[in-house]
Amino acid sequence: MRKVCVVIGSRANYSSIKAAMQAIQNHSELELQVVVGASAILDRYGSVVDLIEQDGFTPDARVFMLLEGESPITMAKSTGLGLMELPTVFERLAPDFVVTVGDRFETMATTLASVYINIP
16 A cells, blocks of 8 residues: 655645545555644644544644744745654655645645655
């Protein structure tokens, strides 16, 4: 069974990738792993992780990587935090593939972390 790790960093990310997550979860040869981080786990942004769980997905990891400020400087630093935390999560989960969607810092951290440790 191949493990597919989906990393969700925001409400918009989740709504864009939910159908793919359902397809992975229902596929007999794939195991879905869910990593939730950044604004998706914070109450002030609507705690998207609660919606993810209500939809029947179980987060395998939560990654805190969001600094206050929402400026270019704090986004760059938040990318760095994600890049420090995500490789540890990927090492523990040992996915065969990492999937993410978006255009913000959490997506950049996810793609850089997976590329550096040779996970497509």
